[in-house]
Amino acid sequence: MSVTAAKGFTAAGIAAGIKENGNPDLALVVNGGPRLDAAGVFTSNRVKAAPVLWSEQVLRGGQVSAVVLNSGGANACTGAPGFQDTHATAERVAGALGQSAAEVAVASTGLIGLRLPMDSLLAGVDTAAESLSPHGGEKAAIAIKTTDSVHKTAVVEAAGYTVGGMAKGAGMLAPGLATMLVVLTTDAEVPAAELDSALRAATRTTFDRVDSDGCMSTNDTVLLLASGASEVRPEQAEFAEAVRALCADLALQLVRDAEGASKDIRIEVVGAASEDEAVEVGRSIARNNLLKCALHGEDPNWGRVLSAIGTTSATFDPDELNVAINDVWVCRKGQVGEDRSLVDMRYREVRITADLAAGQETAVIWTNDLTADYVHENSAYSS
Amino acid sequence: MSVTAAKGFTAAGIAAGIKENGNPDLALVVNGGPRLDAAGVFTSNRVKAAPVLWSEQVLRGGQVSAVVLNSGGANACTGAPGFQDTHATAERVAGALGQSAAEVAVASTGLIGLRLPMDSLLAGVDTAAESLSPHGGEKAAIAIKTTDSVHKTAVVEAAGYTVGGMAKGAGMLAPGLATMLVVLTTDAEVPAAELDSALRAATRTTFDRVDSDGCMSTNDTVLLLASGASEVRPEQAEFAEAVRALCADLALQLVRDAEGASKDIRIEVVGAASEDEAVEVGRSIARNNLLKCALHGEDPNWGRVLSAIGTTSATFDPDELNVAINDVWVCRKGQVGEDRSLVDMRYREVRITADLAAGQETAVIWTNDLTADYVHENSAYSS
Known part of the structure; x- marks a missing residue:
C-alpha cells in the first residue's frame, strides 16, 4: 500500500x-x-x-x-x-x-x-x-x-x-x-x-x-x-x-477532499485552437468565484461560464460558444440553449463542457465549489 | 446630487x-x-x-x-x-x-x-x-x-x-x-x-x-x-x-458595498520596477482566496501575501520582500518581521503594503474579504 x-x-x-x-x-x-x-x-x-x-x-x-x-x-x-x-x-x-x-x-x-x-x-x-x-x-x-x-x-x-x-x-x-x-x-x-x-x-x-x-x-x-x-x-x-x-x-x-467543498467540478474545454488555450480557458472558469458559488447553490448559471471565457485571450467567437452543464447544452452559439431546468445538479460531481468551436484541442481542469465551509476553514485559524 | x-x-x-x-x-x-x-x-x-x-x-x-x-x-x-x-x-x-x-x-x-x-x-x-x-x-x-x-x-x-x-x-x-x-x-x-x-x-x-x-x-x-x-x-x-x-x-x-464583504482591503504595492508590475502584484494579492479568508478572520497571514507575490512575473528577490499589514511590518526581507500580534484588525479597513524592493513605482488595488455571506449571496439565487 x-x-x-x-x-x-x-x-x-x-x-x-x-x-x-x-x-x-x-x-x-x-x-x-x-x-x-x-x-x-x-x-x-x-x-x-x-x-x-x-x-x-x-x-x-x-x-x-x-x-x-x-x-x-x-x-x-x-x-x-x-x-x-x-x-x-x-x-x-x-x-x-x-x-x-x-x-x-x-x-x-x-x-x-x-x-x-x-x-x-x-x-x-x-x-x-x-x-x-x-x-x-x-x-x-x-x-x-x-x-x-x-x-x-x-x-x-x-x-x-x-x-x-x-x-x-x-x-x-x-x-x-x-x-x-x-x-x-x-x-x-x-x-x-x-x-x-x-x-x-x-x-x-x-x-x-x-x-x-x-x-x-x-x-x-x-x-x-x-x-x-x-x-x-x-x-x-x-x-x-x-x-x-x-x-x-x-x-x-x-x-x-478539498477544504469545505461540496462539489467536484470537472471542466472539459473542447474545440480549442491549442491545448494551451484549452487550459487557459479551463483555469479561468475554474477560478471564477461567482460561478463556484452558483454551482454550490446548484444553479447551472452558464452566463458566468461565458463571462469567464470572455476574460481569456483564447481563440473563439462569442456567438459560437457552446456550454453544457451535466451534459445539457444550456448555451448554444452564445445564447440560451436547452432549458436549464433539465440540468440535474443533485450529485457531488458537476461536469461543465465548454466548446470554443475554434479547433480540435481539449483539456480537463478540476476544481471545487466555493462554500461557506471553505471560508470558515480558511478564516477561523492560521494555516 | x-x-x-x-x-x-x-x-x-x-x-x-x-x-x-x-x-x-x-x-x-x-x-x-x-x-x-x-x-x-x-x-x-x-x-x-x-x-x-x-x-x-x-x-x-x-x-x-x-x-x-x-x-x-x-x-x-x-x-x-x-x-x-x-x-x-x-x-x-x-x-x-x-x-x-x-x-x-x-x-x-x-x-x-x-x-x-x-x-x-x-x-x-x-x-x-x-x-x-x-x-x-x-x-x-x-x-x-x-x-x-x-x-x-x-x-x-x-x-x-x-x-x-x-x-x-x-x-x-x-x-x-x-x-x-x-x-x-x-x-x-x-x-x-x-x-x-x-x-x-x-x-x-x-x-x-x-x-x-x-x-x-x-x-x-x-x-x-x-x-x-x-x-x-x-x-x-x-x-x-x-x-x-x-x-x-x-x-x-x-x-x-461589495456583496457580503466585511473588510475593505487597500493593497498598496511599492518599490516596484514598473507600474504595470505593481498592478500585477496587487491583483494577485487581491485575488488570493486564502488571504481573503484569513483577513475575514482578522488573521494577519502575511505568508499568503508572499505566496501570492510569488506567482507573478514581477521583478523581485524573495529575500528582499517586505510586507506590512495595518502599518506593522510583519514580514521583513522575506522572513518574520515585527510581531503579528501587534496588528490591529478590528476595523473594516485593512491596509496591506507590499514592498518589492525593486524600484520606485507604486499602485493601489482595492478588494474585499471573502465571507460566508458572499457565498450565500452568490449561491442562493441566480444573479
Missing part, C-alpha cells in the same frame, strides 16, 4: 511533536535499492520554502535514498536559518541511515513563516528511522496530512512491477502544482532521466490541472523514486502511462 | 416592471445641451452584452443626448434578438425626446442569458421621459441598483463648473472594470476627445483597480457626458483631476 507497495521501500510515520495537537507529523520513506534513481517536480511559485530549495538541489543528482516529510510547519519564508533547519534534518536522516545527506530529500507543509521545532523534529527523525517497515506506507501517508480529512494513497500494478504513492493536499490547490506533497515509488528499473520525463508528463496533465482555489503553494513537491528491486526494465511509454494513471488517481483524491 | 448636479441635465428613475419585485429598474439621463460631447469606457470582457455593443458604436460619434439604463436583466448572451431589443430601446428614447437613436446610449445590468421584457421596458421609457426632472439624479441612481445595498452618487464642484455622477455595482467587481454602470455628467465645455482622455486616465487608476472578486462582467459601462451649460472651458489637467476624484469616490463606494 502507498509508498511501500513497490519492492525495496520502507517507510514510517510518527508523531514527533511538531503539531501541537499530538497528531502524526513526520514521515520517512527509504529506498533500499538496489538502485536510487529519482526525479522531482516542484512548485513554480517564486517564493519557495527552504525544503524545496534543498530538494531541488538533491534531485539535480538524480539519486535519492530517503525522503523525510513533515506536516505542522512549512518552513517557508524562514530565511537562512530555515534553510539550515532543512539541511540539519537531511543530515540527521543520513546519519540514522548511514547515507549521504546529498541524497536525502526534504518536504514540509503547514503554516508559512514559522521556524520548525528542531529538537522535536530531529528526535522524531531517529524514532522514524527505528520504525521503518515495508508495511509503513499507510502510516507515512497519515503523518503528512494537514487539513486533509483522509489520507491519500494509490497503487498501479504494471507488468512485473508496481508504482505506488501517497499524497497530501486539501487547500491552496492550484496550477504549477498545489499545496501538495506527493511521494511515488516504483520497483521498476528506470534511469533518472526517464523518471524525470515520465513524471513531468504525468504532472502536467494531472496535478497541474487541479485548481481547487487558484492559490499556489510555496512548498509543492512531487517525487518519484525507483528501486529497481523488481528487476523489470519497463518500456518507457508503458511506464509513463502507469505513472500518469497513479498521478491522476491521487490528483482526483485531492479534489475530492 | 448625482447626474443632475451639473447644469443642463435631467434624469428620471422609475419602476417599469422589469424586476419581478416591483423595485425601480429603469433610469433615463438626458443632456439638454447646449453641447452633447461624450466619452465612454466599456468592459474588456470579450463576451459583451448587447447594450455594450450598441453603446460602443454610439460613442464612436462622440455625441450622446441621452442614456437609458435598466436593472433587472443584463441582455447579455442574447444574440441578434437581444441586440434588436437594445436598438428598439434606443429608438423609443429617441422618439420620446425627439432625438436621433444614434446618440442614445443604452446600459443594462442583471442576469445573463435572459431576454428583457420589452413591452414593460418600452412603456417604461415613455413614463421615464415624462418624469424627467433636474432633480431626478437620486431616483436614477436608485433605479440602477441590483444587489447594491445603497445607491451611489458623488459630486465634485470645480472652478465654475460641476462634475457629478452615479454608479452601481456590488459583485463581479474586477479589472477591466467591474459589473458597474456609471454615468458621469458635467456642465463644463469639453470636447469629446478631451472627455475621452480624461475618462480613460481616471478609470485606469480608479474603477480598473477595484478588484472585489476577480470576476469581470459582460456589461461594464462608464459614460461621461458634457453639456457645456456652465459656459466654462476648463484647463485639461484640472478637468481630468476633477473626473479622477469623482471616479475615485464612486469606486470606493463600490468597494464599501
Whole structure:
C-alpha cells in the first residue's frame, strides 16, 4: 500500500511533536535499492520554502535514498536559518541511515513563516528511522496530512512491477502544482532521466490541472523514486502511462477532499485552437468565484461560464460558444440553449463542457465549489 | 446630487416592471445641451452584452443626448434578438425626446442569458421621459441598483463648473472594470476627445483597480457626458483631476458595498520596477482566496501575501520582500518581521503594503474579504 507497495521501500510515520495537537507529523520513506534513481517536480511559485530549495538541489543528482516529510510547519519564508533547519534534518536522516545527506530529500507543509521545532523534529527523525517497515506506507501517508480529512494513497500494478504513492493536499490547490506533497515509488528499473520525463508528463496533465482555489503553494513537491528491486526494465511509454494513471488517481483524491467543498467540478474545454488555450480557458472558469458559488447553490448559471471565457485571450467567437452543464447544452452559439431546468445538479460531481468551436484541442481542469465551509476553514485559524 | 448636479441635465428613475419585485429598474439621463460631447469606457470582457455593443458604436460619434439604463436583466448572451431589443430601446428614447437613436446610449445590468421584457421596458421609457426632472439624479441612481445595498452618487464642484455622477455595482467587481454602470455628467465645455482622455486616465487608476472578486462582467459601462451649460472651458489637467476624484469616490463606494464583504482591503504595492508590475502584484494579492479568508478572520497571514507575490512575473528577490499589514511590518526581507500580534484588525479597513524592493513605482488595488455571506449571496439565487 502507498509508498511501500513497490519492492525495496520502507517507510514510517510518527508523531514527533511538531503539531501541537499530538497528531502524526513526520514521515520517512527509504529506498533500499538496489538502485536510487529519482526525479522531482516542484512548485513554480517564486517564493519557495527552504525544503524545496534543498530538494531541488538533491534531485539535480538524480539519486535519492530517503525522503523525510513533515506536516505542522512549512518552513517557508524562514530565511537562512530555515534553510539550515532543512539541511540539519537531511543530515540527521543520513546519519540514522548511514547515507549521504546529498541524497536525502526534504518536504514540509503547514503554516508559512514559522521556524520548525528542531529538537522535536530531529528526535522524531531517529524514532522514524527505528520504525521503518515495508508495511509503513499507510502510516507515512497519515503523518503528512494537514487539513486533509483522509489520507491519500494509490497503487498501479504494471507488468512485473508496481508504482505506488501517497499524497497530501486539501487547500491552496492550484496550477504549477498545489499545496501538495506527493511521494511515488516504483520497483521498476528506470534511469533518472526517464523518471524525470515520465513524471513531468504525468504532472502536467494531472496535478497541474487541479485548481481547487487558484492559490499556489510555496512548498509543492512531487517525487518519484525507483528501486529497481523488481528487476523489470519497463518500456518507457508503458511506464509513463502507469505513472500518469497513479498521478491522476491521487490528483482526483485531492479534489475530492478539498477544504469545505461540496462539489467536484470537472471542466472539459473542447474545440480549442491549442491545448494551451484549452487550459487557459479551463483555469479561468475554474477560478471564477461567482460561478463556484452558483454551482454550490446548484444553479447551472452558464452566463458566468461565458463571462469567464470572455476574460481569456483564447481563440473563439462569442456567438459560437457552446456550454453544457451535466451534459445539457444550456448555451448554444452564445445564447440560451436547452432549458436549464433539465440540468440535474443533485450529485457531488458537476461536469461543465465548454466548446470554443475554434479547433480540435481539449483539456480537463478540476476544481471545487466555493462554500461557506471553505471560508470558515480558511478564516477561523492560521494555516 | 448625482447626474443632475451639473447644469443642463435631467434624469428620471422609475419602476417599469422589469424586476419581478416591483423595485425601480429603469433610469433615463438626458443632456439638454447646449453641447452633447461624450466619452465612454466599456468592459474588456470579450463576451459583451448587447447594450455594450450598441453603446460602443454610439460613442464612436462622440455625441450622446441621452442614456437609458435598466436593472433587472443584463441582455447579455442574447444574440441578434437581444441586440434588436437594445436598438428598439434606443429608438423609443429617441422618439420620446425627439432625438436621433444614434446618440442614445443604452446600459443594462442583471442576469445573463435572459431576454428583457420589452413591452414593460418600452412603456417604461415613455413614463421615464415624462418624469424627467433636474432633480431626478437620486431616483436614477436608485433605479440602477441590483444587489447594491445603497445607491451611489458623488459630486465634485470645480472652478465654475460641476462634475457629478452615479454608479452601481456590488459583485463581479474586477479589472477591466467591474459589473458597474456609471454615468458621469458635467456642465463644463469639453470636447469629446478631451472627455475621452480624461475618462480613460481616471478609470485606469480608479474603477480598473477595484478588484472585489476577480470576476469581470459582460456589461461594464462608464459614460461621461458634457453639456457645456456652465459656459466654462476648463484647463485639461484640472478637468481630468476633477473626473479622477469623482471616479475615485464612486469606486470606493463600490468597494464599501461589495456583496457580503466585511473588510475593505487597500493593497498598496511599492518599490516596484514598473507600474504595470505593481498592478500585477496587487491583483494577485487581491485575488488570493486564502488571504481573503484569513483577513475575514482578522488573521494577519502575511505568508499568503508572499505566496501570492510569488506567482507573478514581477521583478523581485524573495529575500528582499517586505510586507506590512495595518502599518506593522510583519514580514521583513522575506522572513518574520515585527510581531503579528501587534496588528490591529478590528476595523473594516485593512491596509496591506507590499514592498518589492525593486524600484520606485507604486499602485493601489482595492478588494474585499471573502465571507460566508458572499457565498450565500452568490449561491442562493441566480444573479
